[in-house]
Amino acid sequence: MENLRQFFKNDKFAEYVGIQLLEVDKGYAKAKLELAKHHLNGIDIAHGAAIFSLADLAFAAASNSHGNAAVAINVSISYLKAVTEGILFAEAKEVSLKPKLATYTVQITDEQDDIIAIFQGTVYRKKDKLNVQKNFP
Amino acid sequence: MENLRQFFKNDKFAEYVGIQLLEVDKGYAKAKLELAKHHLNGIDIAHGAAIFSLADLAFAAASNSHGNAAVAINVSISYLKAVTEGILFAEAKEVSLKPKLATYTVQITDEQDDIIAIFQGTVYRKKDKLNVQKNFP
Amino acid sequence: MENLRQFFKNDKFAEYVGIQLLEVDKGYAKAKLELAKHHLNGIDIAHGAAIFSLADLAFAAASNSHGNAAVAINVSISYLKAVTEGILFAEAKEVSLKPKLATYTVQITDEQDDIIAIFQGTVYRKKDKLNVQKNFP
Amino acid sequence: MENLRQFFKNDKFAEYVGIQLLEVDKGYAKAKLELAKHHLNGIDIAHGAAIFSLADLAFAAASNSHGNAAVAINVSISYLKAVTEGILFAEAKEVSLKPKLATYTVQITDEQDDIIAIFQGTVYRKKDKLNVQKNFP
Numbered sequence: 001m002e003n004l005r006q007f008f009k010n011d012k013f014a015e016y017v018g019i020q021l022l023e024v025d026k027g028y029a030k031a032k033l034e035l036a037k038h039h040l041n042g043i044d045i046a047h048g049a050a051i052f053s054l055a056d057l058a059f060a061a062a063s064n065s066h067g068n069a070a071v072a073i074n075v076s077i078s079y080l081k082a083v084t085e086g087i088l089f090a091e092a093k094e095v096s097l098k099p100k101l102a103t104y105t106v107q108i109t110d111e112q113d114d115i116i117a118i119f120q121g122t123v124y125r126k127k128d129k130l131n132v133q134k135n136f137p
Numbered sequence: 138m139e140n141l142r143q144f145f146k147n148d149k150f151a152e153y154v155g156i157q158l159l160e161v162d163k164g165y166a167k168a169k170l171e172l173a174k175h176h177l178n179g180i181d182i183a184h185g186a187a188i189f190s191l192a193d194l195a196f197a198a199a200s201n202s203h204g205n206a207a208v209a210i211n212v213s214i215s216y217l218k219a220v221t222e223g224i225l226f227a228e229a230k231e232v233s234l235k236p237k238l239a240t241y242t243v244q245i246t247d248e249q250d251d252i253i254a255i256f257q258g259t260v261y262r263k264k265d266k267l268n269v270q271k272n273f274p
Numbered sequence: 275m276e277n278l279r280q281f282f283k284n285d286k287f288a289e290y291v292g293i294q295l296l297e298v299d300k301g302y303a304k305a306k307l308e309l310a311k312h313h314l315n316g317i318d319i320a321h322g323a324a325i326f327s328l329a330d331l332a333f334a335a336a337s338n339s340h341g342n343a344a345v346a347i348n349v350s351i352s353y354l355k356a357v358t359e360g361i362l363f364a365e366a367k368e369v370s371l372k373p374k375l376a377t378y379t380v381q382i383t384d385e386q387d388d389i390i391a392i393f394q395g396t397v398y399r400k401k402d403k404l405n406v407q408k409n410f411p
Numbered sequence: 412m413e414n415l416r417q418f419f420k421n422d423k424f425a426e427y428v429g430i431q432l433l434e435v436d437k438g439y440a441k442a443k444l445e446l447a448k449h450h451l452n453g454i455d456i457a458h459g460a461a462i463f464s465l466a467d468l469a470f471a472a473a474s475n476s477h478g479n480a481a482v483a484i485n486v487s488i489s490y491l492k493a494v495t496e497g498i499l500f501a502e503a504k505e506v507s508l509k510p511k512l513a514t515y516t517v518q519i520t521d522e523q524d525d526i527i528a529i530f531q532g533t534v535y536r537k538k539d540k541l542n543v544q545k546n547f548p
Contacts, residue, residue: 010179013187017154038153041197043267047150048197048209049190056186060178072185073512074485074533076213076350078377078396080370095392096354100511101484101535103352105379105392114403118369120394122352122485122533124512130180161421170480194285211348213487215514215533217507232529233491237374238347238398240489242516243297255506255516259348259396259489261375287458290449291428291508312427317541322471322483323464330460335454346459350487386544404454 014057017050021061027094027104029061034087037111045082047115052077055106055119062104063123069125069130070102077119086111090119100125151194154187164231164241166198171224182219183253189214192243192256197230199241200260206267207239207260214256223248225229227256237262288331291324293329293334301368303335308361320390326351329380329393332366336378337397343404344376344397351353351393360385364393372398425468428461432472438505438515440472445498456493457527463488466517466530469503473515474534480541481513481534488530497522501530510538 014021014031019041023030031054033039039050055077063070089109096103106119151158151168155176160167168191170176176187192214200207204225226246243256288295288305292313297304305328307313313324329351337344363383370377380393425432427440429450434441442465444450450461466488474481500520507514517530 010173011184012177012179014376016175017186024179038149040149041151041208042147042149047148047193048212049154049186049193050150052189052193052212053186056184056189057158060185069180071157071219072216074215074352075185075189075489076211076394076485076487078211078369078394079209079350080372080377082208095352095389098354103392105355115369119393120350120352120392159363174486211489213348213350213508213531215485215508215531226420232489232526240491240529255514255531257487257489257529284453285458286449286451286453287461288452291460309435312423314423315425317422317480321422321467322486323460323467324424326463326467327460328459330463334459343454345493346490347437347465348487348489349459350485352485353483356482368459 011057014053017053019057021057024061024065027062027064027097029058029065029092031058031061031090032087035083035085045084046088048079050090051079051108051117054088055090055108055117056088058106059104059119059121062092062094063102064130067097069126069128071126072124073124074112075119075121077117079117081114081116083110083116088116148194150191154190156191158194161198161202161204164199164234166195166202166229167223168195168198168227170259172220172222181224182221185216188225188245188254191225192227192245192254195227195243196241196256196258199229199231200239201267204266206263206265208263210259210261212256212258214254216254218251218253220247220253225253285331288327291326291327293331295331298335298339299409300339301336301371303332303339303366305332305335305364306361309357309359319358320362322353325353325362325382329360329364329382329391332364332380333378333393333395336366336368337376338404339383341403343400343402345400347396349393349395351391353391355388355390357384357390362390412446422468425464428464428507430465430468432468435472435476437532438473438508440469440476442469442472442501443498446494446496456495457499459490462499462519463492465499466501466519466528469501469517470515470530470532473502473503473505474513475541478540480537480539484533484535485529486532488528490528492525492527494521494527499527
C-alpha cells in the first residue's frame with residue numbers, strides 16, 4: 001500500500017488531475033476519480049480526456065505491475081454515456097502478457113455501475129526494471 | 138479570437154491542464170501544451186494522458202467548429218516518441234463530415250516537428266446548436 | 275435458425291471467406307472459422323484480415339440483432355497470438371445500446387480457448403428495419 | 412516487380428479475396444480491390460471486412476518493406492462512406508519506424524477519390540529477415 005502511494009505520487013499528471021489508485025495486483029488495477037468542476041468540458045459534462053486519464057492510470061498500474069517498465073503503444077477508447085458528477089471508477093484487466101508486449105482492457109463505470117467508457121490498450125515492455133524505491137511497485 | 142478564448146475558458150479541463158487553443162476554422166484546429174512538471178508520469182516523461190488531452194482539445198474544437206454540438210464516440214491514439222520537455226502541438230483535420238457523424242485525424246508534434254503521436258476520432262453531431270455566447274465559435 | 279442461415283447466406287463476403295454464424299441473440303452473436311490454406315498470409319500464419327473478418331461477422335450479427343440496420347463506424351482490433359491451423363471462434367457482446375449508437379466487444383479464441391485477438395466496435399443504427407425476409411433476423 | 416508478385420502470391424488470403432498490390436517502396440505501399448459480388452455484405456454494400464482486408468495488404472507490404480518480418484499488433488479503422496461497386500484503392504504511409512515498432516496510416520479511396528475509410532496500425536518488427544526468395548521484397 002505504501003508502494004502504491006509512491007507510484008501515485010510519482011505520477012505527477014494523475015495526481016494533478018486528482019486520480020487515485022485504489023488497488024493494484026499482477027495484471028490488474030483499479031483507480032477512481034471524484035468529478036470536480038475542473039474535470040468538465042465546455043458543455044459541463046465530464047471531459048473525455050479526464051475519463052481517458054482515469055482509465056490510463058489503471059492501465060499504467062496494471063501493465064507496470066510485473067516489475068518491468070511498460071510504455072503505452074496504442075489505446076482505443078469508446079465513450080458510451082455522458083456523466084456530469086459523482087465518482088468514476090476504472091478497472092484494468094490483463095488480456096495478454098508476452099515478453100515484449102501486453103494488452104489490457106479497461107472498463108470505466110459510474111456510481112450506478114453503468115459503463116461510461118471502454119478502453120483497450122497495448123504496451124511495450126522494456127527490459128528495465130522499475131525502480132522500486134522511486135517508482136512502483 | 139474572442140470566441141476562441143471563450144471556448145477555451147469554458148473547457149475547464151483543458152484550461153486546468155494548461156492547453157491553449159491556437160487556431161480554429163471550419164473542420165480544423167490547432168492547440169499547444171507547454172510541458173511542465175505536472176504533465177509528467179512516474180518515470181518523468183510526458184504522460185500519455187496529457188498528450189491525449191492536448192489532441193482531444195484540437196479534436197473538440199475542430200468538430201464543434203460547424204456550430205453543432207459534437208460529442209466524441211471513439212478515439213484511437215498511437216504513441217510514437219517519448220518527450221520530456223518543451224512545447225507540444227496538436228493539429229486536427231477533418232476527414233469526413235456527415236449530418237450525424239464526422240471523423241478527424243490529429244497529429245501531435247514537438248518543437249523539432251517530430252511526430253509524437255497520431256490520433257483518429259469520430260464524433261456524433263447533435264442537432265443542438267452550440268451556445269455561441271457561452272461556448273463556441 | 276432458418277433466419278440465421280438467411281443472414282449468413284446474404285453476407286456474401288463472410289460466406290466467401292468461409293465464416294459460419296453459430297448463434298445470435300439480442301445483442302449477442304458467435305461465429306466460427308475453420309482455418310484453411312486460403313486464410314493464411316505470406317508467412318503461413320492466419321491472416322489478420324481473416325481474423326478481422328470472423329470477428330466482424332459476429333459484430334454485425336449482434337449489432338443487427340435488434341431489427342434495425344446497423345452500420346460499422348469504427349473498429350479497433352488487437353492481435354495477441356499467432357495461429358496456423360484449427361478452428362477460431364468469435365463471440366460478440368453488447369456493451370452499450372442507444373437509439374443511434376451501439377458498442378460491442380468481440381473476443382476471438384482458438385480451440386485451446388486462448389485469446390487470439392480482441393475487437394471493440396461501434397455501429398450507427400439506422401431507422402430502417404432490416405428486411406426480415408431477405409436479411410435478418 | 413517480380414518480387415511484388417511473389418509477395419502477393421504468398422499472401423493466400425489477399426489473393427483469395429482478390430486484392431492486388433500495385434506499388435511498394437520503403438515504408439510505402441498501394442493496393443487495389445475491384446469490387447465484385449463476393450465483397451458485399453447482407454445489404455449489398457462493400458463489406459467492412461473486405462475494405463479492411465484491402466487496407467491490411469497495403470499496411471503489411473509497407474511494414475515489411477524494410478526486410479524485417481513485421482507483425483500487426485493493433486489496427487483501428489473508421490468507415491466514412493458506403494460503396495457498392497467500382498475499384499477501391501488503399502495507400503499506406505509510414506509515420507514512425509523504430510527498431511521494434513513501426514506505425515502506419517492507410518487511406519482507402521474510391522474511383523472518385525472520396526475517402527471510404529481511414530486505418531491506423533502498428534507492427535512489431537521481428538529480428539528475422541523475410542525470406543527474399545520466398546517472400547518479399
